[in-house]
Amino acid sequence: xxxxxxxxxxHESKKLRHTLGRFATGVAVVTTSSGGNQPxxxxxxxxxxVSLDPPLILWSLxxxxxxxxxxxxxxxxxxxxxxxxxxxxCQHFSSTIPDLFSDIAWQPSPNGxxxxxxxxxxxxxxxxxLVEGGDHIIILGEVLAHHHNDKAPLIFAxxxxxxL
Numbered sequence: 001x002x003x004x005x006x007x008x009x010x011h012e013s014k015k016l017r018h019t020l021g022r023f024a025t026g027v028a029v030v031t032t033s034s035g036g037n038q039p040x041x042x043x044x045x046x047x048x049x050v051s052l053d054p055p056l057i058l059w060s061l062x063x064x065x066x067x068x069x070x071x072x073x074x075x076x077x078x079x080x081x082x083x084x085x086x087x088x089x090c091q092h093f094s095s096t097i098p099d100l101f102s103d104i105a106w107q108p109s110p111n112g113x114x115x116x117x118x119x120x121x122x123x124x125x126x127x128x129x130l131v132e133g134g135d136h137i138i139i140l141g142e143v144l145a146h147h148h149n150d151k152a153p154l155i156f157a158x159x160x161x162x163x164l
Contacts, residue, residue, distance in 0.1 A: 024157035033117035084163025
């Protein structure tokens with residue numbers, strides 16, 4: 001087992017990314033407007049179910065993220081699981097555009113969190129816990145409401161975006 005202060009080389013980091021890329025994941029946009037702030041969001045693929053009782057999910061955020069403070073202090077957030085035809089939203093929320101919601105269609109959830117139009121599924125969550133994990137913060141959320149439809153999800157595998 002590696003020690004907590006071990007340093008991974010850039011070469012080994014790339015090899016690890018390629019290995020992990022063999023596990024296909026969905027692509028989502030996490031959004032928030034907690035605290036009456038302007039809505040914010042970012043594209044993630046580090047999303048997972050944790051528990052059904054209580055209903056918990058998790059996602060992780062780089063400690064270097066420009067939006068770290070927003071999400072660490074958010075009481076509520078939404079997970080928007082992108083549909084296969086929403087590559088444009090994936091790219092949009094991966095950018096550094098200052099006002100990410102200026103030309104994006106969305107509706108507020110019951111607690112005011114942005115739910116993007118046309119997504120395959122959405123989950124409205126209350127922040128349940130924050131856990132440090134290496135170079136990321138792991139955000140656990142309690143699912144308060146959820147919705148899904150029959151749209152195929154956007155998938156990320158082997159460094160490529162695709163759909164089922």
